[in-house]
Amino acid sequence: MTRSPLLLTPGPLTTHHETREAMLRDWGSRDAAFIAMTADLRRRLLAVARAEAGHIAIPLQGSGTFIVEAAIATLIAPAATLLILINGHYGERMTAIARRLGLRVEVAQWPEDQAVDPQQVDALLAANDAITDVAVVHCETTSGLLNPLEAIAAVVKRHGRRLLVDAMSSFGALPIDLGRTPAVAVMASSNKCLEGVPGIGFALVERGAIERSKGNCRSMSLDLHDQWQGFERNGQWRFTPPVQVVAALVTALQRLEREGGPAARLTRYRRNLDVLAAGMRKLGFALFLDPIVQAPIIATFHAPREPWYEFETMFEALAAEGFVIYPGKLTRADSFRIGCIGDVDHHDFERFLEVMGSVVKRMRKN
Numbered sequence: 001m002t003r004s005p006l007l008l009t010p011g012p013l014t015t016h017h018e019t020r021e022a023m024l025r026d027w028g029s030r031d032a033a034f035i036a037m038t039a040d041l042r043r044r045l046l047a048v049a050r051a052e053a054g055h056i057a058i059p060l061q062g063s064g065t066f067i068v069e070a071a072i073a074t075l076i077a078p079a080a081t082l083l084i085l086i087n088g089h090y091g092e093r094m095t096a097i098a099r100r101l102g103l104r105v106e107v108a109q110w111p112e113d114q115a116v117d118p119q120q121v122d123a124l125l126a127a128n129d130a131i132t133d134v135a136v137v138h139c140e141t142t143s144g145l146l147n148p149l150e151a152i153a154a155v156v157k158r159h160g161r162r163l164l165v166d167a168m169s170s171f172g173a174l175p176i177d178l179g180r181t182p183a184v185a186v187m188a189s190s191n192k193c194l195e196g197v198p199g200i201g202f203a204l205v206e207r208g209a210i211e212r213s214k215g216n217c218r219s220m221s222l223d224l225h226d227q228w229q230g231f232e233r234n235g236q237w238r239f240t241p242p243v244q245v246v247a248a249l250v251t252a253l254q255r256l257e258r259e260g261g262p263a264a265r266l267t268r269y270r271r272n273l274d275v276l277a278a279g280m281r282k283l284g285f286a287l288f289l290d291p292i293v294q295a296p297i298i299a300t301f302h303a304p305r306e307p308w309y310e311f312e313t314m315f316e317a318l319a320a321e322g323f324v325i326y327p328g329k330l331t332r333a334d335s336f337r338i339g340c341i342g343d344v345d346h347h348d349f350e351r352f353l354e355v356m357g358s359v360v361k362r363m364r365k366n
């Protein structure tokens with residue numbers, strides 16, 4: 001077996017071997033041991049966001065988009081109007097999902113390098129009584145930008161509306177405290193800052209909101225109310241659970257706890273970003289975002305406007321040395337991205353920068 005590459009991507013990402021080893025045994029989905037493991041998983045997910053008091057953890061088979069779609073389809077009532085705050089691709093994706101579901105949608109848009117402005121949200125909500133729900137992306141993985149979650153949540157709460165948060169690329173590292181930040185639902189997945197393997201999305205949903213959502217969802221497999229009722233009934237998943245992925249995620253959550261929780265993980269990621277950004281600057285690569293809005297999750301770099309540069313060539317040369325980076329996804333600037341998350345630390349980034357240095361040198365010569 002060849003050695004795994006280092007994935008400097010927003011997920012799937014580099015996982016610890018202990019997490020992968022948790023997948024080496026089989027579990028019957030109706031075994032008492034697996035039912036207990038599912039209960040442990042749901043408890044641990046709530047604890048990451050201090051959500052034990054008022055929320056329910058509902059895991060769902062699938063990637064992150066599945067849980068975003070399931071949450072919107074289940075929680076947004078047919079007569080509701082959903083305002084979506086967009087400053088990147090994942091805000092656009094929520095809009096596409098809501099429109100596909102036939103929901104009433106309003107959008108507010110900011111440039112990809114600017115955070116959602118809570119004061120503008122305040123004005124929009126004041127001007128439109130029809131809006132019942134608001135959705136926002138916490139960390140916009142398109143650019144790596146951090147939106148001001150607490151301030152947005154406070155505005156939405158003050159207007160008596162409900163907030164849904166796509167926290168896919170922030171959950172487990174950036175602080176989310178549902179004991180203090182009002183949100184009816186937070187959605188995330190197994191394979192980003194929790195450092196598990198792909199296969200599970202989950203939502204932490206306010207108890208009252210999930211109780212009142214019966215009958216909203218017109219998809220059977222994405223109905224989070226029914227998924228929750230399944231867990232309530234007998235502790236089991238409604239349909240075949242990804243048993244090994246569950247085992248890996250529980251191990252990953254234990255590792256998060258041992259590391260010191262999200263705050264300690266954030267410190268590690270921040271150091272990754274600092275080392276990466278400083279080293280890349282020396283090699284002539286500039287960050288796309290202002291440091292004020294840059295989250296230590298994924299860094300977007302401007303593509304050099306020089307004849308020697310070609311993303312594919314750089315990507316292949318780095319991959320040959322065991323480092324996988326990520327193409328850009330911005331609509332208006334040529335860029336590429338390097339993830340700071342996963343089971344990687346500043347030593348890995350120092351090694352990466354050495355390789356990057358020699359790749360750039362070679363490309364400049366050719």
Ligand SMILES: *Cc1c(COP(=O)(O)O)cnc(C)c1O
Pocket residue numbers: 010011063064065066068090137139140141166167168169189
């Ligand atoms: C990764 C991600 C998703 C989900 O993407 P999948 O490819 O379906 O896992 C959704 N929103 C954000 C902000 C993400 O970073």
